[in-house]
Amino acid sequence: MRKFKLSVSVLLLLLLGLSALAIAQEPVTITWSFWGDPNELPPNYEVIEAFEAAHPHIKIETQHAPWSSYFDRIQTQMAGGTAPDVMFLNNIPSYAARGALMPLNELVERNGFDTSPYYDELLRIFSYEGELYGFPRDNDTTILYYNKDMFDEAGVAYPDGTWSWKEFLEAAQKLTKRDERGRVTQYGVVLESNKYYNFIHQNGGDMFDDPLNPTKYIGDSPETIEAMQFMADLINKYEVAPSFAQMLQLGNSTELFASGLVAMAMTNAARVPTFQQADFNWGVAPLPTGPNGIRANSMSGAGYVISANTKHLEEAWTFFEFLCGEQGQSIFASTGVAVPAYRSEGTRDAFVNALPEGFGEVFLNDTEHGKIPPLFNGYVELNSTVITPALDLLFIGEATAEEVLTGIRAEVEEFLAKR
Amino acid sequence: MSLAKGKKAKKRRSANERREIMAAYGFLTPNLIGFLIFTFLPVFAALLLSFTEWDLLRPIQWVGLSNYIRMFTNDPTFIKVLKNTLLFVAVTVPARIVLALAVALALNQKLFGTTFFRTAFFMPVVSSSVAVALVWQWIFHADFGPLNNILWILGVASPPRWLTSTQWALPALMIVSIWQGIGMNMVIFLAGLQGIPAQLYEAAKIDGATSWKSFWKITLPMLSPTTFLVLVMTTISSFQIFDLAVIMTEGGPANATNTIVYHIYRNAFQFFRMGYAAAIAWFLFIVIFAITLFQFRNQKNWVNYDI
Numbered sequence: 001m002r003k004f005k006l007s008v009s010v011l012l013l014l015l016l017g018l019s020a021l022a023i024a025q026e027p028v029t030i031t032w033s034f035w036g037d038p039n040e041l042p043p044n045y046e047v048i049e050a051f052e053a054a055h056p057h058i059k060i061e062t063q064h065a066p067w068s069s070y071f072d073r074i075q076t077q078m079a080g081g082t083a084p085d086v087m088f089l090n091n092i093p094s095y096a097a098r099g100a101l102m103p104l105n106e107l108v109e110r111n112g113f114d115t116s117p118y119y120d121e122l123l124r125i126f127s128y129e130g131e132l133y134g135f136p137r138d139n140d141t142t143i144l145y146y147n148k149d150m151f152d153e154a155g156v157a158y159p160d161g162t163w164s165w166k167e168f169l170e171a172a173q174k175l176t177k178r179d180e181r182g183r184v185t186q187y188g189v190v191l192e193s194n195k196y197y198n199f200i201h202q203n204g205g206d207m208f209d210d211p212l213n214p215t216k217y218i219g220d221s222p223e224t225i226e227a228m229q230f231m232a233d234l235i236n237k238y239e240v241a242p243s244f245a246q247m248l249q250l251g252n253s254t255e256l257f258a259s260g261l262v263a264m265a266m267t268n269a270a271r272v273p274t275f276q277q278a279d280f281n282w283g284v285a286p287l288p289t290g291p292n293g294i295r296a297n298s299m300s301g302a303g304y305v306i307s308a309n310t311k312h313l314e315e316a317w318t319f320f321e322f323l324c325g326e327q328g329q330s331i332f333a334s335t336g337v338a339v340p341a342y343r344s345e346g347t348r349d350a351f352v353n354a355l356p357e358g359f360g361e362v363f364l365n366d367t368e369h370g371k372i373p374p375l376f377n378g379y380v381e382l383n384s385t386v387i388t389p390a391l392d393l394l395f396i397g398e399a400t401a402e403e404v405l406t407g408i409r410a411e412v413e414e415f416l417a418k419r
Numbered sequence: 420m421s422l423a424k425g426k427k428a429k430k431r432r433s434a435n436e437r438r439e440i441m442a443a444y445g446f447l448t449p450n451l452i453g454f455l456i457f458t459f460l461p462v463f464a465a466l467l468l469s470f471t472e473w474d475l476l477r478p479i480q481w482v483g484l485s486n487y488i489r490m491f492t493n494d495p496t497f498i499k500v501l502k503n504t505l506l507f508v509a510v511t512v513p514a515r516i517v518l519a520l521a522v523a524l525a526l527n528q529k530l531f532g533t534t535f536f537r538t539a540f541f542m543p544v545v546s547s548s549v550a551v552a553l554v555w556q557w558i559f560h561a562d563f564g565p566l567n568n569i570l571w572i573l574g575v576a577s578p579p580r581w582l583t584s585t586q587w588a589l590p591a592l593m594i595v596s597i598w599q600g601i602g603m604n605m606v607i608f609l610a611g612l613q614g615i616p617a618q619l620y621e622a623a624k625i626d627g628a629t630s631w632k633s634f635w636k637i638t639l640p641m642l643s644p645t646t647f648l649v650l651v652m653t654t655i656s657s658f659q660i661f662d663l664a665v666i667m668t669e670g671g672p673a674n675a676t677n678t679i680v681y682h683i684y685r686n687a688f689q690f691f692r693m694g695y696a697a698a699i700a701w702f703l704f705i706v707i708f709a710i711t712l713f714q715f716r717n718q719k720n721w722v723n724y725d726i
Contacts, residue, residue: 072688079475094691098476181571183562245583245672249556249564381690385496392672396583411495 027056028315033063034088035070039273046331051322058315083307085316086323089134090302093212096128097377102306103131107317113325117342119367121299124212125375134305135324138338140268140298141367142195144168144288148281150175150186150263159285161362165202165230168288172240175263188240189264190253193395196231197373198266201296202289203227207387208416211374217413220406227290228394229401236397244395268298269363270337272355284359286366299370301341339363378419386411462704469698474691486698497699499674500682503589507596507678508657514597515653516646519604524638526605527612537609544602552666555595556582559667582668585675592663592676599663600656604649611645612638643722651714658707679703 034044041064048060063084065073077083078100095101108115115123118135126134144159151158154174163171172188179185200206205223208214218224234241242250242262250256257265258278265271266287275282289295304323310316322328329342336354340347352360374383390404399407432440469486473479490497522540526533543551558566559581570578579587615638623633639646661680664670670677679699687696 075475075688075691098474098691100476243583245668246561248668249560249582381692384685384689389496389671389673392674393585396580396585396672398585398673 027059028312029059029061030086030312030315030319031061031063031084032086032319033065033070033074033084035065035067037066040337043331043335047323047328050327050331051319054322055318058319060319078307078309081309083309085307085310085312086320087305087307088137088302089305091375091380092126092133092303092305093128093375093377094380095305096131096133100308101133102308102310102313102316104133104306105131108132111317111321113321117326117344117347119299119341119343119370121370121372122301122341125300125372126303126305127212128377134303136301136303136341137324137329137332138341139301139367139370141339141363141370142192142198142266142268142287142298143363143366144285145257145265145267145271145275146283146285147257147260147263148283150260150280154263158283159288161286163285163288164293165288165291169234169238169240172234172264173238176238176240184239184242187242187256187262189234189266190247190256190262191231191234191241191244191266192253193244193391195266195298196228196391197371198287198296198298199227199231199290200224201371202287202294203230204290204292204294208374211372212376214374214376214416217409217416219412220402220409225401225405228391228405232394232397232401235395243397245392269339269355272336272359276356284362286362295366295369297366297370299367299372300375301338303341336360339367376419378415382412382415386415465697465700468694469701471694473693475693479694482694486695487702489695490699490702496674496677497682500677500679503675503677504658504660504679507589507593507660508654510593511596511600511657512650512653514593515600515604515657516649518597519601519649520608520642520646522601523605523608523612524634527609537605540605541602543599548599548662549666551595551599552663555591556667559591583672585673588668588672588675592660592667595663595667596657596660600653604653607645607649608642611642615641640723644724647714647718647722651711654710654714655707658703 032048036044044062044064048062052058052060074083074087074089078095083100089095092101107113115132115135119139122136122139123132126132126136146159148158151171156171156174159168159171168189175186175188176184177186197207200223203223203226205218205221205225205227207217207219207224209216209218235243242256247253247256250261251259253262253265253267254271254274256262257267257271258274260278260280286295287297304320306313306316306320324342326342326344326346329340329344330346330350332338333340333342333347334350334354336351340351348360348364351364354360355363386408390399390408393399394401394404468479470481470483471479472482472486526537526540558564561567561578561580561583564581566581567578579590581587581591619637619641620633623637628636659680660678661684664676664678664681668676670681680703683696683699683703686692686699
């Protein structure tokens, strides 16, 4: 018996020794997670190939999941302490507040990582309480796509970048067609429900005094009310845009524009490849300005973070630095499907060259007017339990902007106070 | 009856019987283990969790009953989804039972084409909820959907906006759910109807009973055990309405079609309130359990097990 025990322990020791040896020789593996449709994936593998060639001692293992299941999966992994070392993520403050992400201030400083190419505003939404937690990959710049054939047919001049809401509305009205029963058969424009901040900002309004650390609700200010009412009027009063509830049935903005059912669409750069397959002529223009000439666009986007639980911080940082630096960002920029968050000559050229002539500049110029929407810990809950239901009533025309935006004041304030 | 018999038999079981019992348990074990690990334990864990606050990452905090108190004092959305769900159950359960019974009675006749119609009514049960929801979304389209087109032809000047109206979205979901639920109940009723001995009807006929009278005096009482089963199952499944709301309306507009189970899902996976979500889940469990218990207690008043 004793002999048996002895041999077992010897065997165990041997095994331990062997595996230690194996670890010493084997490269460190860093796990990296991201979401995306199959056609969005190639640049990710291109980054890995370039990185592994330069860093043979680090292997990158990918964890890919579609958007619909990605976040449930990451949550579960975080809870189990097995989150990927490097993650593609959004809603950074809510994860940072719960200690799931590695703070980066010290790492950035120690390694002399240059953060200046990034849009300052965009970096703010990757920060929480003064600490940086990640870097954005791209910006969700919204642009006005327009169907040239429909404009020609209706005799409307193409948007030339000087449009304000007034010219925009007039064009949309001329481009809307109805049948004998008064039903709209061609809409002037299609909006996206989560882009209402563009209208609010173009009118000089806002929902909170500070988008990241709100103390006061200002969603019932005249500017905000006017902006939201304008957006709702496009749907219900002028009937030049389909309602969002209807779009659940009709199709999203991409589908409606690509299938030639709407003359204009306000959406981001990711649509370009889809629209390029459409059998009509189309162009892009900056968003119209508000009545007082204010230019504003969206500033938000997903980006990369390091897990707080990584066991290989040094290697994870090495990869992270590559991913978020000139080289990694240029690879993503060269796909042309998203405005790069990293503003270097290299990324800009890569982005512009990937798009039809004249398009890239429109995206890049309007990005300069980007403003961040609210994004704080708890915003997702406040938004889906209070704000969205109220805006639903506005967008289906059962209430006015003034009614819903003053109506939620008490609830929003209570939520902010408890935060 | 059968229980008492079993007790007596226990004393003198043959080796053969014992072997059979062992085999029975052998066959049951995998399922029991599955039930224990994948149903019982999570349900029990959820009970513990419902007294805590847990966002998956920070340590679990014991908060006593505050999650249960929050439901009724500090969560207007919960009150709304509770009302929606109760209204949904109150309308769809009777409709699903009465209509299924009517269809089953019609298809129990020996007429041409019954097989086809049985299949047709059962189709929704075996169709994927997602596909069904997408088709109905189109049917309900306010401007171009076939439903409103028919209404318009019939002279309704401004038909309901269905899914884009806070007033009509929930009724629209009820319609789909009723249509979806008839098939299963119909099949159970058909089985029940075929179990009623034909001589009862013959005897009634000889005594001069009308078919209306035989329906009330023979069919309904004889069918009552089946009706009871259908009632219990339909009630439970109606309380759990989730998929249609998610796909067709995302709970909107303005929470008009938000339901308890959808609220549980959102609290757990979107707002990181695991404890609160568990508390709502347990609340729902208690409600369903109480109603089912009431149904079982009450069955002696109307369910007839004597043949």
